[in-house]
Amino acid sequence: MNNVINKNSQLYFGDLFSSEKFISLCKIEMSCVVVLTDNHVGSLYEKKILAHLKNNGIVVHLISIPAGEVSKTRETKLEIENKMFSLRCGRDTMMIALGGGVVTDLAGFVAATYCRGIPIIYIPTSLLCMVDASIGGKTGVNTSFGKNTVGTFTKPKAIFTDISFLVSLPEEEYLSAASEIIKHALIYDLDYFLFLENNLDKFFSRDLVFLEQIIIRSCEIKEDIVADDEKEIGKREILNYGHTIAHALEMACDYKLSHGSAVAYGLIAESFIANKIGFLPDSEFKRILFIISKILCKLNKKIAVSVDKVISALKYDKKNRNRRIRFVILQNIGLVFTENNSFAHPIADSIIQESIQFIIKN
Known part of the structure; x- marks a missing residue:
């Protein structure tokens, strides 16, 4: 099992x-x-x-x-x-999170606070968790006031990524990861976006060589961003592109819409905003719309919610300042x-209302 990012990385790739x-x-x-x-x-x-x-x-x-998500509370x-207390687990306990993003977020939060902190290892079993949720140290739970509104920034001791877990991953969960992968390219790497555009058929066929390449590249991008801003007070905010x-x-749909599907719609809406205010060129917006629409067609998930309900949920976003809703703005593909x-x-x-109307109608 190899360390795939750099010699100081906590991420290991191979047979667990x-x-x-x-x-x-x-x-x-x-x-x-x-x-x-x-x-x-x-x-399993x-x-x-x-x-x-x-x-x-x-x-x-x-x-x-x-x-x-019903368990993320x-x-x-x-x-x-x-x-764990009934099992008499103390500070000399190692916790292992075996699962997708809900499990790693929740287990990470438990480990961060149990006995004031115990070590944890992540074993992500979903593609979404491998490329995004397990990386960066965010932990937390949802509340009635929004998603991930209570939590910590606490990195795991190590992350062990074994793509053999993806063999049993249901199609919807597998496809849901595409939006996070595309997001990494949009905010950071034009060449990566071109690679995804030209090889989307390999993603749909679960080509293992291709999957290794995109998992590693997405992890490299996220690790690079997080290294500069672990507590999300600056540059790390760009990882929220599409997530506002x-x-x-997700909140407006009572968490019946998967995170990956929600991010796909979010990327379209927030790219619409960037285009509407004069940043993202029409040609690049069309490219983003085209690649994400291919994913959404496979997912076949429609949004059945009112604009007002989504706007109401936006009021609780963690990036808000002075009660104003803030967005990451894409200037060009690969540049925020x-x-x-x-x-x-x-x-x-x-403009926010227009963007939500756009994704609901289209």
């Missing part, structure tokens, strides 16, 4: 079950390991990973939660912590607009 690094991290000064997973991923992999850990002399406990976090609208859509070291900017309500 032959990784000596994985086992050594679970053993070093640890009295036990707690594996947190969901009932879907657990039904929990027996294998528990047996692997036990066969290496590691005391291991399993905690399983219902799959999906303060109440679920409390239940997990109470279970996306998070509001910045002004006075600010990476997110207030936009007129009328």
Whole structure:
């Protein structure tokens, strides 16, 4: 298993079950390991990973939660912590998050606060988690006031990415990752966007060589951005491109719209805004619309929500300042607009409404 970003990176790529690094991290000064997973991923992999850990002399406990955003709550976090206390887990416990973004976000938040902090390893099993959710140290839960409104910035001890997990990934979950991958290209790397444009058929066919390339490149981009701004007080805000609208859509749809689908619509809406205010050229907006529309056609997810409900949800966005809704603005494909070291900017309500109307109607 190789370190794929740089010698200081916490990300390892390859076969998890032959990784000596994985086992050594679970053993070093640890009295036990707690594996947190969901009932879907657990039904596929929990027996294998528990047996692997036990066969290496590691005391291991399993905690399983219902799959999906329904579990990403303060109440679920409390239940997990109470279970760990009942197991007498102390600071010498290693936590493992086995699953997608909901599991890594939730487990990361538990690990950040349990006994004032215990180490955690992420094993992402979804493509979306491999390329985005597991990278950067964001943890958290949803509340009635919005998505990820309570959480921490806490990096895992390591991330072990094994693409063999993608074989069992349902088609909708697999396709949902495309929007985050495209986002990385849009905000940072024109050549990467060209590569995605020219090889979208390889994405749809799950070409393993292609998948390795895009997972590594997306991780490189996110690691590079996060390294300059771990706490999201500056440059890291560009990773929110498409997410201002996306998070509001998820909330307005009662989390029945997948994160990946919401981000796809969010990228279109926020590209519409950039084009409308005179930054993103028409030709580039059309290219963005074309590639994301291909993904949305495969996902076949329509938005059934009112503009007003989405606008209401936007009021709780974490980037808001002085009660004004702020957006990352794309200047060109691969380049974000910045002004006075600010990476997110207030936009007129009328233009925001237009952008939401555009994605609902189209």
